[in-house]
Amino acid sequence: MACKLTKSTKPGVDLSGKTGDQVQIGVISDSGGAVIVSAIYNHAHLAAPWTFTLVAGNHRLLILIDNPVPRDWTTIQEMCNPGTQTLLHFPFDPYGPTEAFDIEAS
Amino acid sequence: MQRKSHLVPLILLVFSVSFVSAAHAQKYGYPYGTESQGVAGATGVDTLAEQAPGDRSADDLRSVLNIKHGTNVTKLVFYVSGYKSFLQAVANARNDVQTGSSPNAPGSTSIVSKGVAAQVLSLAAEQGAISRTNTANSSTFRGNAVGIARLVSGQEAFPYCAIYDFACVSPLARVLEGSSFSVSFNASQSSSTTASSGTPPTNNTQVLNATPKQISAWGVRYDFHVHKKPSDIARNYGAQFNATVKKLGDDYLDAVDTLLDKIPADKLTDWTAKYVTLLRSDQTADKGAFTKALSDAVKDLADLAQKADPQFKAAADKVVTNMSAYFVGRDKSVSDYVNKVTFSVSYDNTRPANQRNQAQSSS
Numbered sequence: 001m002a003c004k005l006t007k008s009t010k011p012g013v014d015l016s017g018k019t020g021d022q023v024q025i026g027v028i029s030d031s032g033g034a035v036i037v038s039a040i041y042n043h044a045h046l047a048a049p050w051t052f053t054l055v056a057g058n059h060r061l062l063i064l065i066d067n068p069v070p071r072d073w074t075t076i077q078e079m080c081n082p083g084t085q086t087l088l089h090f091p092f093d094p095y096g097p098t099e100a101f102d103i104e105a106s
Numbered sequence: 107m108q109r110k111s112h113l114v115p116l117i118l119l120v121f122s123v124s125f126v127s128a129a130h131a132q133k134y135g136y137p138y139g140t141e142s143q144g145v146a147g148a149t150g151v152d153t154l155a156e157q158a159p160g161d162r163s164a165d166d167l168r169s170v171l172n173i174k175h176g177t178n179v180t181k182l183v184f185y186v187s188g189y190k191s192f193l194q195a196v197a198n199a200r201n202d203v204q205t206g207s208s209p210n211a212p213g214s215t216s217i218v219s220k221g222v223a224a225q226v227l228s229l230a231a232e233q234g235a236i237s238r239t240n241t242a243n244s245s246t247f248r249g250n251a252v253g254i255a256r257l258v259s260g261q262e263a264f265p266y267c268a269i270y271d272f273a274c275v276s277p278l279a280r281v282l283e284g285s286s287f288s289v290s291f292n293a294s295q296s297s298s299t300t301a302s303s304g305t306p307p308t309n310n311t312q313v314l315n316a317t318p319k320q321i322s323a324w325g326v327r328y329d330f331h332v333h334k335k336p337s338d339i340a341r342n343y344g345a346q347f348n349a350t351v352k353k354l355g356d357d358y359l360d361a362v363d364t365l366l367d368k369i370p371a372d373k374l375t376d377w378t379a380k381y382v383t384l385l386r387s388d389q390t391a392d393k394g395a396f397t398k399a400l401s402d403a404v405k406d407l408a409d410l411a412q413k414a415d416p417q418f419k420a421a422a423d424k425v426v427t428n429m430s431a432y433f434v435g436r437d438k439s440v441s442d443y444v445n446k447v448t449f450s451v452s453y454d455n456t457r458p459a460n461q462r463n464q465a466q467s468s469s
Binding site for chain 1: 134140142148176181339347440
């Protein structure tokens, strides 16, 4: 499947997509150690392999990551099959290991 | 009791105090905002602070102030609930903050009975740098040399460091952190009043100003961990998470989700615009004013959230509790994987002669 999310410039919205589309997310890092521990979309927990269906409206995707190498460059990505799309690229903070995105689907 | 053995706790104490400056735990440098912390190519409030206000891009400022980044969630809940409450929650989640030598070993040392040392240990006990447990007739103090040294120098006695964050404390502090001691006092001999009641006095100084005869046990212990290389730890790290840790992670994420819900979106937009403008203005040209603006920013953010929902503080407290439980659970779960070898040596003055006082485990 092609990438389903698009980066948004709308205030309060990070990503946008089409209602009903299925999205899969993943994480990689320079060290290779980054993992998704837990994820929530629209207040519901996701299970590995971290897929969810876009729901109409603006809903939060929240991810808990761990990486045994502090400050390691880490990338949250959409798994697009083929390929991936970077959603966020950041040095991992072991004391603030969550990241959130507001996704608007219509 | 041999006089030489009395020197052990003093040596530990003096040694640790002497090297206290090396025992710095990692702390955030700014009250709010993501930080680059020296990572090449990263932008954080620490890099923006070095730039002239006009050179700070609005996009960069919006990004570093974004509450959706975990660093900012942590800084916000530390502001609302207090960093000390986080450390207390970590201590509660751990049952083994103090891994001192066995408290039930009777013996004697005269060191802590000498004025200054007694005062230092008393202060340390009151501030949580050493723990005190009471039985019917005795009080046992267990402590960690680095904890006391940090306390004496005005630092947190037990800052939290993630198990794999080897740069969180200096190499020397990491070595010293493995040392611990315990001293037990026979409280029934400490004063005529306690002798009659058989209950240890609540006043630490009263117990610590004991005579050598009143010290019923002492011991020292040293634990040393040889950790794997970060690249080796990273190799199969994901496989180390068991169901318990994943559940703790779910609970932590639920708490963050609830917290973020309580911050009204429209107010957050106004708040962001206000501080992006301020941080690009000449009013924040110097580092002190820049830091003060970030301090005001986190205060304003907490205030607007609290005004919108009076349960915001409770939500922040919940994040602190669940985050601590997750960190401690994760650290316990991956401990054997992260550490290549764990070596322990202990001595207490009543250990039977035929019992080993060294242990080594490998993973």
